[in-house]
Amino acid sequence: MRSEKPLIAGAISMVAVAGFLLVVVPFIQLKDVGPPKGLHPYTTAQQRGRDEYIRQGCLYCHSQQPRDRSQAPDGARGWGRPSVAGDYYYDRPHLLGTMRTGPDLLNIGARQPSLDWHLGHLYQPRAYVPGSIMPGYPFLFDVKDSAEPGERAVSLPPGAVPAGKVVVAQPRALDLAAYLVSLDRTYPVIETARP
Amino acid sequence: MATTLLLSAFMISIVALAFFIVAMIKGWFDPDARGAEVIFARDEIGHTEDPAASAASRHALQAGAGARDGPPDASELESRAAADRSTGTVTFIFLSCAVAWLVAASLAGVTASVKLHAPDWLGAYEWLSFGRIRTLHLNGVAYGWTPMAGLGVALWLLPRLLKTPLVGANFAIIGAIAWNAGLIAGLGAIAVGFSDGMEWLEMPWQVDLLLVAGGALIAIPLVLTIRARRVDHIYVSVWYMGAALFWFPVLFLVGNVPGVHFGVQQAAANWWYGHNVLGLFYTPIALGTIYYFLPKVLGAPVRSYALSMLGFWTLAFFYGQVGAHHLIGGPIPGWLVTLSIVQSMMMVIPVLAFSVNMYLTMKGRMGALLHSPTLRFVAFAGLAYLASSMQGSFEALRGVNTVTHFTHYTVGHAHLGMYAFIAMALFGGIYFIMPRVMEREWPYPRLILAHFWLSAAGIAIYFVSLTVGGWLQGEAMLDAARPFMESVALTLPYLKARSVGGILMTLGHLAFAAHFAAMVLRLGPARDAAPAFGHLEARNA
Secondary structure, eight states: OOHHHHHHHHHHHHHHHHHHHIIHHHHHHHOOOOOOOTTTOOOOHHHHHHHHHHHHGGGGTOOOOOOOOTOTTTTTOOOOOOOOGGGGTTTTSOOOOOOOOOOOOTTTHHHHHHHHHHHHHHOOGGGTTTTTOOOOGGGGGEEEOOOTOOOOOOOTTTSSSSSTOEEEHHHHHHHHHHHHHOOOOOOOOOOOOOO | OOHHHHHHHHHHHHHHHHHHHHHHTTTOOOOGGGGGGGHHHHTOOOOOOOSSSHHHHHHHHHHOOOOOOOOHHHHHHHHHHHHHHHHHHHHHHHHHHHHHHHHHHHHHHHHHHHHHHSTTTTTGGGSSHHHHHHHHHIIIIIIIHHHHHHHHHHHHHHHHHHOOOOSSSHHHHHHHHHHHHHHHHHHHHHHOOOOSSSSTSSHHHHHHHHHHHHHHHHHHHHHHHHHHHOOOOOHHHHHHHHHHHHHHHHHHHHOTTTTTOHHHHHHHHHHHHHHHIIIIIIHHHHHOOOOHHHHHHTOOOOEEEHHHHHHHHHHHHHHTOOOGGGGGTTSSSSSHHHHHHHHHHHHHHHHHHHHHHHHHTTTOTTTTTHHHHHHHHHHHHHHHHHHHHHHHHHSSSHHHHHHHHHHHHHHHHIIIIIIIIIIIHHHHHHHHHHHHHHOOSSEEEEEHHHHHHHHHHHHHHHHHHHHHHHHHHHHHHTTSSSSSHHHHHHHHHHHOOOHHHHHHHHHHHHHHHHHHHHHHTSSOOOOOGGGGSHHHHHHOO
């Protein structure tokens, strides 16, 4: 080729076609999708917890998108009905995830609503799930002699905490647990079958 | 609406394909066989060249290629040497940064890998927790090693291909400073927990601005040099690299623009970016690298120049639309997924066009692999491109994807592409380039050999273990009768094997980095005799 013009024209038009199809059209198609009736905006604490979920990179091992029962037994595992676009109305950024090194979490609040369980599990996952490969997050907690007023001591299984000490959740652990408990999209939606 | 969109997308695909086939038959894009010869000086075809090889290997390489005609045109070789001199400093800066990021990112990768089977190891350090160190690894490779190495190779190659000295090298140097400053800030932000929260787009958008500015500055000399070219024909490597440099800022801006994307749409945009940065940035740079070095080492032009044109345009068209295959089974519109699956399959065309072409060029010259370190890396990369792209096409099929999605299988596939293909191509290029930049030979040829085999063995172990482990993990997850924890437990031996593979690769990188340092610091045996340089050798002959 003797001229760079076809190259430039071709490169522009090809990336434009791709961007139109994968970015612009979904934008137009989805921008009017509203929140389902049962979905509530995140509270301030839950949103802070969601930010902590991002800070700790939870999304690299946990998806938030149960698949259709025709494709995978996500529903049978208790992960919930297949999600729809409206379920993510309040989600910025999206946290759909691409890995299931751990289970899907879109409805973790529905299947494990205990704040205590989540706090303890975040401190030391292997105290709750033998064989788990999830990292613990001890830096979201303080190990003290006793909890001060207003602090939340985590109730842990015996052996998970040094004798004579208590484990106290830092505010960001409480926020994260509040977010996890809030993850509950079990309200009904009109399911459109996914191809 | 969905059906109309799908139909029109396929119609456009088919019309576009027909257009390019006609264009090539009619010669609109000059599919002239002579196009493939612009990388050689007059009478240079038949002269093998690998500055990374020892003197004995160079002779063996040439002996294997048979007799050569006369010496190549001396004035053309002089102007090539002038082109090389114009890029020495800027290439050195880019490649040095690349090597530093390679080592850092490798250590981060090994740390992340070990943590998956030893989750409490170093568990008290927040910035070393899996979610952070894995992300540091990815960003260090994606925005440190790969673009620094790729752009360094591109900056060095383009003046050679356009037969003119590099114009405006200082813009690229300032660009590299901005880019690296942005990357340091971005990785620091990720380490302490400031992240935009999307895969491949983690660095805060405020920091991204530095990378955009740096990328634009780096593109300036390339544009200026293309305008100052002294060749009639623009070689296919320039197409790939020029297009990549144009595509990257578009992708990066659209993917990162704050406050526009929302919910599920953002996921589509996220993966439009995530897959295109592979397909329209790293891949074309690596392909451009192979398209230069493989024929250059062999002293033989690529067999079919028309095939390389077909490969370029079909890659440009199909690759841009495959991103949504990362969301198969997800809550996005069905037509989007279908479109991406079909275009993923269509990627077979550019891949075969490239692979057949390279095979035909190598055919009868396989013996050169024994003597040329550059060719070993580059040919390995070409094979890995074939393997990873074909795997990717089939992985996008719904039946396969249902098993492999959400598993370590995908991670294995990603490394086959980013490492076995792209990193190996860049290693090959750097081994060829550095003797020209430093005007001395690699001091320890055995280290090159060690690097190659550590990398090759490492990625083989890595890929096989994650492919098998990931597949079994996917099958376990699909069986509702088996508890989820079974899908975790069964991957452990494979995750450990992956760490072994990763450690081997890292050892290879340490050998490479040490060798690079020795080269730069002028340590080691002085094997700086003139025969390292093909044009001098030819002139003396």
